[in-house]
Amino acid sequence: MSLEPDALSADNHRTCTPTQRRGGAFIERQGRTLIDFSANDYLGLSTHPELAQVMAEAALEYGTGSTGSRLVSGDRAITHHLEAELAASMGAESALVFNSGYQMNVSLIPAIVGKGDLVIADKFVHASLIDGIRLSGAKLLRYRHNDMGHLEARLQSAKHSFSRVLIVTESVFSMEGDSAPISELIALKSMYNCELLIDEAHAWGVFGPNGMGLIAKEGVQNQCDYITATFGKSAGSAGAFVACSKERKNQLINTCRGFIYSTALPLPVIAVNRAALTKIKSMNCERETLIQTADQIRNTLSTAGFQTRGNSPIIPIILGENRTVLEAQSKLALAGCNVIAMRPPTVPDGEARLRIVITTHHTQAHIQTLIEAL
Template structure:
């Protein structure tokens, strides 16, 4: 490493420290239900994406491990190959067929992560004659996927569909294909895309609509299929992307689509072609939790009711609280206050980490409360009381 590069890195890290944005990798301890062992102390965990509490279902896990031990003796722990070589275990086919059936789509594909999905699908489909229009607050993986592609990339103002329509009108007839890309539930603001309006614009301008349901699956819809299901618009979305790594408490991601798009992605999507396949044990667990969450209707109702109650209480305390979902961001403004409030919460047994730029825009640092279905009324009241004290 040259001295100029070393000095540049040190200067940037020093600046991050001055701005209260220097990050470190925290040690992660034992988890039990809604509780987490953090820095040697048992804390209420409001920084997890285990929205339904499946990750803490030891009975479900123990039963699955017994099934694995009683299996055929094949290696369940590793795949050692890409799917296009010898890594395409039959559990892939079964899981993808089940996903397609649940959504009523022709095809499903499973990926190693949501990041793989979003940095692979758009570059495979969108070329130099195409246009990608992305919500400004879409996840970094969507932005990276759009930038990797050869397509022209533009962002419309967050949830501003009049602005999106202006961009679509200006692009009419200039591109082979226009792609509209959005999250359903936005992970940092907790708000929800107007899917009906997006579908209307997609149809008007003959665009393809790509919907990332990472924080919507498990938490919305009768069967936990996301906002597309709760809106009754599954059939109107061209590609729906979901993750196993949040409410489903597994790892990996998936997308559902028509048969032509699936075949094309298998042949052109680099993160699928050049990635070692997931271990069979992961695929089997994903299939199991997928079926489990489909039946968790009461947990979904409890989760959204808890979020509505807490948002109302914190707003009454004087906070600006964003969103309308199980993600409850409480605005702090500057980084220093967000860090201080988070530290006070930890001292009082609540793990809710501060979210700071560049993850969110400057001046909008926040405490992001990720709620779970297994939180008690007492847990929620404790959090509301602690934060209410900070508002004084």
């Protein structure tokens, strides 16, 4: 079955034209229009007409490019406004904008730690964090996913050998859809006097007061040294930021190679990120519905015997073998649903899975189509 955009039911809150909607809940694959359950566009902002308008107007006002690195010609008042708004929204002293989450993570970590230091990271952290740690030259130890006992054992055994230790985790894990125990991480960080970096890529926009993430939900922003997030997911745009102290920001500006040696984001992207931040903060109602809908789907699937995980709009269904998950992906595509099969090394061996992502674009009709197809 292949759904056309006009099949959108009335309960979709969007009022875009059909062309705009096509990019929202739908995706073109091999000449067919499928309902998309793969995009990280949790709040549907990538096709929001007001944001598209902001971007178009900003392109006419500022031009299309930033013309250079922030340290050369790419620094403008609008970027400082965005950083001030992010800092205030995150309850942090300051914020620094990067071109993407990947670029930020690979350059941020080498600016924090180096040879002779230790990084202890959750076993399931994103490739960009691992690449940043490798690039830093620091020693890397992993702890079992969300296992605070294992993290503490690692901290205990390392405390006399390393003067600088950085704990790295995500708050919502991209392949598991589950969340890290933030308050326990904060407690361990302060007990062992080390630094903590939490990547909120998949939580920012979705959780916490005004969507400002799981750390804000716990009210411990000023106890986490580096809070990072990307505009590529809930904001529906591009770019990323770290929220941290003023002192740390100043140090990053002068040491982060990905910040220093790359052309800054186009100013229309900065403009749309400011508008997306305002929009995200106003969407508490949509966030609540999104989480409830994802929980209901998870319950329906586990009642039907599927092995699901998580507590976020990311719903993995663990199928085990690569062949099984690829067959499931093809079956879903034939039924009109685009769901991506995630296989090792992106996920652990023997844990190949379908990764279903629910967004505010999805209607009950879309979800029904997915559940029937599974």
